[in-house]
Amino acid sequence: MKLPSFEYLRARSLAEAWALHSDAGGDAVYLSGGHSVVPSMALRLQAPSRLIDISQIAELHGVELQDQTLRIGAMTRHAEVLANPLIARHAPLLSRAAPHVAHPAIRNRGTIGGNLALADPASEFPAAVLAMRAELEVMGPEGQRMIAADDFFLDLYETALIPGEVLTAIHVPLPPEGRLFGFDEIARRRGDYAMVGVAAQADMSDGVVSDASVTLFSVGVAPTRATAAQDALEGAPLSSDSIARAQAALATDLDPPDDPGFPAERRLQLARVLLGRVLTRMEAVQ
Amino acid sequence: MKVLLSTTVNGEQVQEAVLPRTSLADFLREDLGLTGTHLGCEMGACGACLVLMDGVPVHACLVLAVQAEGSTIETIEGLNETGAAADLQAHFHDRNALQCGFCTNGMLMSAQALLEANPVPTRDEIRDALSGNYCRCTGYEAIVDAIDTTARDRAARTEAAK
Numbered sequence: 001m002k003l004p005s006f007e008y009l010r011a012r013s014l015a016e017a018w019a020l021h022s023d024a025g026g027d028a029v030y031l032s033g034g035h036s037v038v039p040s041m042a043l044r045l046q047a048p049s050r051l052i053d054i055s056q057i058a059e060l061h062g063v064e065l066q067d068q069t070l071r072i073g074a075m076t077r078h079a080e081v082l083a084n085p086l087i088a089r090h091a092p093l094l095s096r097a098a099p100h101v102a103h104p105a106i107r108n109r110g111t112i113g114g115n116l117a118l119a120d121p122a123s124e125f126p127a128a129v130l131a132m133r134a135e136l137e138v139m140g141p142e143g144q145r146m147i148a149a150d151d152f153f154l155d156l157y158e159t160a161l162i163p164g165e166v167l168t169a170i171h172v173p174l175p176p177e178g179r180l181f182g183f184d185e186i187a188r189r190r191g192d193y194a195m196v197g198v199a200a201q202a203d204m205s206d207g208v209v210s211d212a213s214v215t216l217f218s219v220g221v222a223p224t225r226a227t228a229a230q231d232a233l234e235g236a237p238l239s240s241d242s243i244a245r246a247q248a249a250l251a252t253d254l255d256p257p258d259d260p261g262f263p264a265e266r267r268l269q270l271a272r273v274l275l276g277r278v279l280t281r282m283e284a285v286q
Numbered sequence: 287m288k289v290l291l292s293t294t295v296n297g298e299q300v301q302e303a304v305l306p307r308t309s310l311a312d313f314l315r316e317d318l319g320l321t322g323t324h325l326g327c328e329m330g331a332c333g334a335c336l337v338l339m340d341g342v343p344v345h346a347c348l349v350l351a352v353q354a355e356g357s358t359i360e361t362i363e364g365l366n367e368t369g370a371a372a373d374l375q376a377h378f379h380d381r382n383a384l385q386c387g388f389c390t391n392g393m394l395m396s397a398q399a400l401l402e403a404n405p406v407p408t409r410d411e412i413r414d415a416l417s418g419n420y421c422r423c424t425g426y427e428a429i430v431d432a433i434d435t436t437a438r439d440r441a442a443r444t445e446a447a448k
């Protein structure tokens with residue numbers, strides 16, 4: 001379908017973006033890669049009267065190593081997330097998630113900032129960012145805010161962004177040597193949205209797990225931290241025993257939607273199976 | 287209100303005033319008459335509308351024409367003119383990798399970009415690269431064969447030229 005009419009404006013700075021946004025009285029949408037905005041307008045899911053193109057704002061670009069974090073600009077496209085060596089080294093959950101995000105041509109346009117700001121519950125990057133305990137750098141007319149990923153994804157397509165604020169970058173804490181990472185999803189075809197997905201990381205000290213972080217996606221309205229599963233892993237060696245306990249704990253952590261075509265119990269079962277696979281692979285590489 | 291767009295299409299500088307709601311695909315097809323770029327779903331699912339934007343395939347139905355400001359676009363007509371994919375097209379023909387041909391332009395775009403990034407892909411990698419391209423006629427196998435043969439041919443020619 002064709003898009004409804006709208007006004008298109010290109011912002012060259014953050015200040016200009018905020019001004020254009022407030023000027024539209026709430027009837028404006030930021031445009032990064034446009035690969036969610038454009039199809040949703042074609043489907044008449046939304047029809048804002050103004051699109052503000054923020055893709056050329058300098059603060060949103062670049063991937064750079066800072067003191068304690070890797071700063072990934074919001075405009076970093078999925079294809080760049082997939083290929084960037086700094087991301088592969090310091091934020092490997094993103095590199096591992098990227099091949100599952102849509103299809104190659106969509107990855108050439110979609111951006112990590114747009115993906116996180118949209119917060120689709122079936123989307124890969126939000127769960128990866130949550131698992132890595134990243135912080136989101138957000139700038140608005142009132143100044144800059146750093147929001148922990150745990151406080152960012154609030155509900156279905158709902159984030160902690162206040163209207164007008166721009167997500168400028170993702171800060172991933174640099175991982176210690178030897179951290180274990182795992183990522184996988186179950187989808188009907190490669191590139192489709194996941195039926196269920198898992199992102200996990202864990203540090204080992206003296207042979208036992210010291211800091212487990214386990215998140216799932218496509219299991220509810222937002223990416224979900226599996227705290228009971230984390231507790232089951234904490235302080236024990238990564239073994240078939242602790243993995244089985246973590247799998248069982250998912251019944252406490254998750255409350256998946258009950259669709260007629262995809263009952264909650266089946267989704268929970270897929271989540272258990274997938275968590276088992278991911279943790280077993282992490283056990284094997286340690 | 288129309289916005290002035292300047293972009294390069296198939297090597298030619300283009301300046302046109304476009305409505306913001308115009309997709310790159312409609313701009314190419316209707317303003318420039320380049321109808322080799324097909325439109326199927328108009329929502330990013332089928333891949334019939336792929337063009338090369340700054341050298342990489344993108345869905346022309348999901349890019350607004352105004353977003354192509356300052357970029358370089360290449361369509362199937364451009365590939366025909368330069369002959370860059372002539373061997374790929376010949377292998378599609380030889381292997382019957384098209385029937386109605388609706389998907390072919392998009393398939394060629396994905397294949398051309400794949401072979402540039404990864405000159406000798408495995409069949410799995412070819413399938414992965416085509417994951418966003420639908421074909422309702424061929425059943426894909428012939429398309430994968432044609433791309434596979436092109437890759438091996440090109441590699442053999444590069445080897446021979448050494």
Ligand SMILES: Cc1cc2nc3c(=O)[nH]c(=O)nc-3n(C[C@H](O)[C@H](O)[C@H](O)COP(=O)(O)OP(=O)(O)OC[C@H]3O[C@@H](n4cnc5c(N)ncnc54)[C@H](O)[C@@H]3O)c2cc1C
Pocket residue numbers: 029030031032033034035036037038039054074100101102103106109110111112113114115116117118120122123124125161165166167168191192193194329330331
């Ligand atoms: C066919 C198809 C398949 C797909 N499959 C998947 C998939 O498997 N997994 C997946 O995760 N995604 C998938 N996507 C979505 C794709 O990854 C999107 O491109 C992405 O989610 C949105 O990124 P974008 O840059 O295109 O954002 P846009 O469409 O430009 O913006 C999305 C939303 O975020 C807001 N926004 C954008 N940038 C910012 C910012 N910096 N600050 C504040 N707000 C901002 C916009 O206003 C808008 O509301 C698919 C898309 C298509 C068309």
Ligand code: FES
Pocket residue numbers: 324325326327328329330331332333334335336345346347348
């Ligand atoms: S028409 Fe663009 S993907 Fe189908």
Ligand code: FES
Pocket residue numbers: 383384385386387388389390420421422423424
């Ligand atoms: S040849 Fe008809 S859709 Fe592919």
